[in-house]
Amino acid sequence: MEKYKVVVIGGGPAGLAAALESFKSLDDKKVLIIERDKFLGGILNQCIHPGFGLHYFKEELTGPEYAHRFVEQVVENRIEYLTETHVIDITPEKEIVAVNKKGLKRIKADSIVLAMGCRERTRGAIITPGTRPAGIFTAGQAQRFINIEGYRIGKKAVIVGSGDIGLIMARRLTLEGIEVKAVVEIMPYSTGLRRNIVQCLDDFGIPLLLSHKLVKIHGKYRVEGVTIAKVDSQLQEIPSTERFIECDTVLFSVGLIPENELSKKAGVVLDMRTGGPVVDNTFSTSQKGIFACGNVLHVHDLVDNVTLEAQTAGRYAAIYSQHPELFENNIHINIMAKEGIRYVVPQKLNKNFVQPFVLRFRVDNFYKDAIVTISNAGKILIEIKKSILTPGEMESIEISQKILSQLDFSNDIVIRLQNI
Amino acid sequence: MSRIYDVAVIGAGVVGMSILRELTRYRLKVCSLEKMEDVAEGASKANSGIVHAGYDPIEGTKKARFNVEGNNIFADICNELDVEYKMIGSLVVAFDDYEINVLEELLQRGKRNGVKGLEIKSQEWVFENEPNLSRNIKAALFAPYSGITNPYKLTVALFENAIQNGADVIFSFEVCKIEKDGDYFVVHSADSRFVKTKVLINCAGVHADEISKMAGARLFKIYPRRGQYYILDKPQKMPVARVIFQVPTEKGKGILVTPTVDGNVLVGPNSEYIDSKDDTATTQEGLDEVFEKARKVLPSLSKRDVITIFSGIRATPDTHDFIIEEDEDVKNFINVAGIESPGLTASLAIGKYIAELVSDKLNAKRNLNFNPYRKDIKRFSELSDEEREEMIKLHPSFGNIVCRCELVSEYEIVEAIKRGAKTLDSIKRRIRAGMGRCQGGFCLPRVMDILSRELKIDKTQITKFGKNSYILTEKRWED
Numbered sequence: 001m002e003k004y005k006v007v008v009i010g011g012g013p014a015g016l017a018a019a020l021e022s023f024k025s026l027d028d029k030k031v032l033i034i035e036r037d038k039f040l041g042g043i044l045n046q047c048i049h050p051g052f053g054l055h056y057f058k059e060e061l062t063g064p065e066y067a068h069r070f071v072e073q074v075v076e077n078r079i080e081y082l083t084e085t086h087v088i089d090i091t092p093e094k095e096i097v098a099v100n101k102k103g104l105k106r107i108k109a110d111s112i113v114l115a116m117g118c119r120e121r122t123r124g125a126i127i128t129p130g131t132r133p134a135g136i137f138t139a140g141q142a143q144r145f146i147n148i149e150g151y152r153i154g155k156k157a158v159i160v161g162s163g164d165i166g167l168i169m170a171r172r173l174t175l176e177g178i179e180v181k182a183v184v185e186i187m188p189y190s191t192g193l194r195r196n197i198v199q200c201l202d203d204f205g206i207p208l209l210l211s212h213k214l215v216k217i218h219g220k221y222r223v224e225g226v227t228i229a230k231v232d233s234q235l236q237e238i239p240s241t242e243r244f245i246e247c248d249t250v251l252f253s254v255g256l257i258p259e260n261e262l263s264k265k266a267g268v269v270l271d272m273r274t275g276g277p278v279v280d281n282t283f284s285t286s287q288k289g290i291f292a293c294g295n296v297l298h299v300h301d302l303v304d305n306v307t308l309e310a311q312t313a314g315r316y317a318a319i320y321s322q323h324p325e326l327f328e329n330n331i332h333i334n335i336m337a338k339e340g341i342r343y344v345v346p347q348k349l350n351k352n353f354v355q356p357f358v359l360r361f362r363v364d365n366f367y368k369d370a371i372v373t374i375s376n377a378g379k380i381l382i383e384i385k386k387s388i389l390t391p392g393e394m395e396s397i398e399i400s401q402k403i404l405s406q407l408d409f410s411n412d413i414v415i416r417l418q419n420i
Numbered sequence: 421m422s423r424i425y426d427v428a429v430i431g432a433g434v435v436g437m438s439i440l441r442e443l444t445r446y447r448l449k450v451c452s453l454e455k456m457e458d459v460a461e462g463a464s465k466a467n468s469g470i471v472h473a474g475y476d477p478i479e480g481t482k483k484a485r486f487n488v489e490g491n492n493i494f495a496d497i498c499n500e501l502d503v504e505y506k507m508i509g510s511l512v513v514a515f516d517d518y519e520i521n522v523l524e525e526l527l528q529r530g531k532r533n534g535v536k537g538l539e540i541k542s543q544e545w546v547f548e549n550e551p552n553l554s555r556n557i558k559a560a561l562f563a564p565y566s567g568i569t570n571p572y573k574l575t576v577a578l579f580e581n582a583i584q585n586g587a588d589v590i591f592s593f594e595v596c597k598i599e600k601d602g603d604y605f606v607v608h609s610a611d612s613r614f615v616k617t618k619v620l621i622n623c624a625g626v627h628a629d630e631i632s633k634m635a636g637a638r639l640f641k642i643y644p645r646r647g648q649y650y651i652l653d654k655p656q657k658m659p660v661a662r663v664i665f666q667v668p669t670e671k672g673k674g675i676l677v678t679p680t681v682d683g684n685v686l687v688g689p690n691s692e693y694i695d696s697k698d699d700t701a702t703t704q705e706g707l708d709e710v711f712e713k714a715r716k717v718l719p720s721l722s723k724r725d726v727i728t729i730f731s732g733i734r735a736t737p738d739t740h741d742f743i744i745e746e747d748e749d750v751k752n753f754i755n756v757a758g759i760e761s762p763g764l765t766a767s768l769a770i771g772k773y774i775a776e777l778v779s780d781k782l783n784a785k786r787n788l789n790f791n792p793y794r795k796d797i798k799r800f801s802e803l804s805d806e807e808r809e810e811m812i813k814l815h816p817s818f819g820n821i822v823c824r825c826e827l828v829s830e831y832e833i834v835e836a837i838k839r840g841a842k843t844l845d846s847i848k849r850r851i852r853a854g855m856g857r858c859q860g861g862f863c864l865p866r867v868m869d870i871l872s873r874e875l876k877i878d879k880t881q882i883t884k885f886g887k888n889s890y891i892l893t894e895k896r897w898e899d
Contacts (some may be wrong), residue, residue, distance in 0.1 A: 036824065
């Protein structure tokens with residue numbers, strides 16, 4: 001059986017950053033990346049629009065450009081990687097079974113970084129009634145067909161979901177000569193960035209229908225149209241507001257789900273709210289020596305944050321592979337998401353590694369002029385005023401050494417919104 | 421290809437394919453005429469996949485007879501055809517005294533129909549054996565010989581075995597006119613092809629009444645009755661071990677919750693008469709009804725686990741029983757119509773019955789070369805690691821995983837195409853690529869690459885299920 005210090009599952013932005021960081025921290029540089037696609041870079045390869053890297057590189061890159069900077073370093077450092085290789089099993093003992101055209105491989109890792117990314121929610125997952133004709137795509141499928149393969153996917157489209165991916169695809173379809181009839185959003189607000197609403201919809205005159213729901217898909221062979229309706233504050237359809245829109249294409253951009261099938265096989269405990277593993281501030285999962293980062297951990301809106309998080313995970317994975325004893329007798333305190341906070345990552349603080357870290361979280365609703373507090377043992381340690389908070393935008397707060405020094409380790413850390 | 425046959429079967433659903441396969445046991449030239457591009461495109465792809473024990477149909481009916489006979493031979497035929505069949509048993513659960521009385525009626529009727537092993541089980545037994553079911557259940561009828569199968573894979577297997585044994589299946593053949601020419605029927609398709617045949621068998625499902633009329637045979641009516649379903653993701657632990665029915669009403673067997681042979685959870689169907697025979701839409705009302713009723717039995721059911729929804733259309737005849745008979749006026753024209761539930765279970769027995777009837781009629785000899793065995797495509801997901809290694813050595817493409825949710829390899833897709841799959845749905849039904857939790861989000865473009873390569877067609881010509889169901893509209897640039 002082949003042996004590695006660190007094996008990274010997934011060669012997207014999280015996997016690449018984690019592998020590079022592990023590699024830097026290791027004496028014995030046995031790092032392996034396993035990627036199921038033909039190329040490293042993951043879904044970034046099909047995201048040819050700009051807007052990546054503004055935080056991390058302080059410049060605006062396209063997805064492939066952003067990925068390339070990391071791929072280049074992987075190649076320069078001669079980090080080992082396998083492409084078109086599919087991991088089919090991971091055991092709690094950190095044995096990996098992977099297959100490719102050459103055969104079935106068994107690999108032993110001292111530590112593993114899970115970086116498998118996420119998948120898209122589908123028309124079926126959100127239970128959209130109607131027929132099942134051709135012409136129904138997820139945004140990612142459409143992106144691949146258009147940006148990588150060079151095909152047009154229809155003539156007239158309706159997009160469901162106004163997160164950044166939906167907005168960007170509205171512009172992309174328009175540029176390809178596909179008429180976007182509307183972007184339909186069930187919530188009263190878009191979860192996309194303001195700049196994307198302006199640059200992707202307003203600039204092209206594409207209507208954004210807030211508080212609207214797609215209630216039925218029509219068409220026998222190819223989509224022939226959709227029925228939409230207004231919804232009330234409970235997201236229930238308002239009677240007699242139904243409207244038919246003729247189109248041959250429907251794009252669903254209705255959220256992402258961390259791809260944790262392998263994590264489950266490895267016995268990793270998952271967080272119901274993020275859909276990803278429960279981790280501590282070292283990005284260690286409930287299985288010792290198995291770490292997680294990127295969209296498999298929780299779904300990010302900016303790749304820059306994925307990179308930062310993955311670097312930390314990669315660093316600790318390297319530490320574990322050399323000094324597993326440091327992770328013996330781990331004692332954790334919980335970091336609890338309370339009022340107004342949908343989830344927080346990491347969910348635990350490891351008392352063996354009381355070092356500064358970043359808390360990333362999402363709120364559960366749209367809030368104006370709210371205060372985010374972090375408290376411990378009834379004492380507020382951090383208080384931050386926010387003029388706008390939306391569920392679509394991931395927030396972060398740094399937990400500094402100074403804050404850590406004030407912690408009472410027999411009590412939970414609690415993050416909540418106040419005065420809401 | 422000669423277009424003169426001894427027997428032609430209209431409709432390539434599970435009943436039509438079962439008849440076709442059984443006919444190849446005789447030295448007859450047989451074909452099937454199918455309007456779509458694949459088998460199982462109608463009710464056979466969209467039903468509950470249950471092999472019923474036979475306590476539901478009224479004694480003396482064709483439904484009762486073919487249900488019980490079908491159940492008796494199901495395991496053997498699935499074994500011959502390498503199709504999964506699991507005899508997991510079923511429960512009809514009762515919530516009150518009235519319903520307990522119905523269970524008693526079903527038990528007695530089942531006994532009269534010749535169903536073995538039926539028993540009414542106590543509340544305690546139910547909770548011990550099905551701990552996730554509602555605590556409001558008072559008793560249940562247990563039928564140990566009920567089972568589950570995959571209805572479209574069975575249809576595909578029957579098709580492949582019929583082809584192996586010399587039958588023809590002519591696709592995209594939409595019957596539009598039937599004439600008599602001496603001893604032969606001349607069956608015309610919408611695109612001006614025709615087939616001549618001595619015996620014509622009508623297995624046109626929901627359209628069987630139209631075909632019967634076209635042939636100048638008996639007039640009857642098929643009412644389309646739609647049922648809507650949910651498919652849930654493969655759970656780590658199945659919430660139910662058996663097929664769980666509710667007490668039937670005049671509308672049918674009601675909403676069930678069951679494991680599928682592929683490891684998903686299936687919930688449905690409701691029952692609604694609809695105007696159009698092809699209206700396979702799901703509706704909010706229908707889906708809500710199904711979910712609420714299913715929750716009554718299995719309170720832990722969650723919409724979070726839903727991966728897709730679909731509907732199927734039952735061909736309900738105005739005669740209230742299967743119509744399986746040679747026409748009184750039109751000799752050699754045989755209606756096999758109104759095959760609603762328990763049609764899947766009955767299909768294999770109907771096939772045997774019709775083949776015997778026809779072979780007697782035509783004085784056909786036994787086909788001594790008939791081979792009842794058919795092997796399914798080797799499935800990556802079902803092999804051990806050692807077997808996988810062996811297969812990859814033989815076929816490197818077995819190591820290229822295309823569908824990540826269902827672990828389907830490139831080899832399997834190529835095999836499905838070699839065996840006749842031409843569309844995305846036909847590949848999906850044969851080997852499950854695109855049937856998992858991401859519903860093809862990842863593998864659809866990759867499956868299209870392989871279809872395009874193997875069939876040597878441009879990707880713009882690839883369809884979901886034939887006709888106008890194209891995926892891509894235009895090539896914008898060359899690589």
